[in-house]
Amino acid sequence: MKHFISMQQLSKETMNQILKEAELIRTSPRTINKQLFAANLFFEPSTRTKISFEVAQKKLGLDVLDLHKEGSSLIxxxxxxDTAKTFEAIGADFLIVRHPSDYWMEDIEKEGELNIPVINAGSGKEEHPTQCMLDVLTMYQEFGSVEGRKIVIxxxxxHxxxxxxxAHALEKLGAEVYFxxxxxxxxxxxxxxxxxMDEAVEIADAVMLLRIQHERHVFKTETDDYLSLYGLTMERAAKMQKHxxxxxxxxxNRGVEIDTRLVESKQSRIFKQMENGVYVRMAILIHVLKEWGIIHENEINERKMLNII
Structure with missing residues (x-):
């Protein structure tokens, strides 16, 4: 695997390997016994993805380089x-990139070749592979597998x-995917x-809700009746299977795609997903760096925890 860009490039075996590594990291934290520089190139706003990558990098003992578009030569x-090549030239060992273009990696490859790995932290409307992996990990923790499970997105x-x-990953892993x-x-x-949505709540093992991405819409979408017509209301949630x-x-967007009372309900795993984001991104970093030969197994250690009395 050259770069971690799309779920379509990953085999079922590779996905399961990363999921197992993430679950292992959750119970036995890891560090990398080697100085490495992680370059985070975020050209879109981000809270969870950016911060969880930073936490993952710091837990692994990596040095973090941050690029902010407003303070860069992109303006x-x-x-x-050229921005990516600059980071490569000054010593970054890998790049984490989020960009509004759907095909920014193809644009990079048209100009030249990068000699360090690139991990996709979100590409326009096309792919978000690390988010996908943390979503799947959350489902695996719940069900043991997604084989034969009905997942509604x-x-x-x-957008x-x-x-x-x-959808691509879950189908590959044997789930029944519905929109x-x-x-x-x-x-x-x-x-x-x-x-x-009325059909969805009755058949689904997991309902994954998405916000309306107003920033990608040509015209403003009205949301006054969205929850009652298309969202997860309390009444619909009551019809979900117990598991x-x-x-x-x-x-x-509380009160739009989901009733605010459901966000932290017993059936919600939304904040568990965020927690899993750190473990998954640590596992992906280890996987990619090993694939490239940048680190080896003997350079990965269990992180020593402080004994505080």
């Missing part, structure tokens, strides 16, 4: 490729990179069946 016209499908990454969307939010280039769980990649 002077520098290309993403509901919301602004057409959602999370929906695309999750639910308001009119105009569908993406019929994807082959998964559409059902209503079923509620997921959301966040940020959450």
């Amino acid at each position: 002077k016209g520098e290309s993403l490729y 509901a919301g602004d499908i057409v 959602s990179r999370v929906a695309k990454s999750n 639910s969307a308001a009119p105009g939010f569908e993406d019929y280039s994807l082959k998964y069946p559409y059902i209503t 079923a769980i509620i997921l959301h990649p966040a940020p959450i």
Whole structure:
């Protein structure tokens, strides 16, 4: 694996390997016994993804380099490729990139070649592979496997990179994937069946809600009746199976796609997903760095915990 860009590039075996590593890290923290520089290049706003990458990097003992678009040469016209090559030249060992372009990695590869690994932290409307892996880990913790499970992804499908990454991965792992969307939010280039939210809550083992991505819409979408028509209301949640769980990649628009009382309900795993983001991103970093030969197994240690009396 050259770069960690798309869930479509990962085999079922590789996904399971990363999930096992993440679960191991959750119970037995790891550090890398080697000085490495992680470069975080975020060209879109981010809370969970950016901070969890930083926490993952620091838990692994890495040095973190942060790029902020406003303070970079991008505002002077520098290309993403040249920015990436700059970080490579000054000593970054790998790049974490989030960018509004759907195909920014293809744009980089058209200009030249990077000699350090790149991890996709979100590409436009197309992919969000690390978010997908933490979502799947949360489901594995709940069900042991997603094989044969019915997973409904509901919301602004057409603008959602999370929906695309999750649908591809979950299908590969043996789940039955369904979409639910308001009119105009569908993406019929994807082959998964559409059902209503009333149907979704009755069949789903997990309902993954998505916010309306207003920043990607050409025209403003009204949300006054969205919850009652297309969202997860208290009445709909009451019809969910007892074992079923509620997921959301966040940020959450409370009272729009989900009733605010459900965000921290017994069936919600939304904040568990955020916690799992650190473990998954640590596992992905270890996996990619080992694949590239940047680290070796003997350079990965259990993190010593402080004994505080």
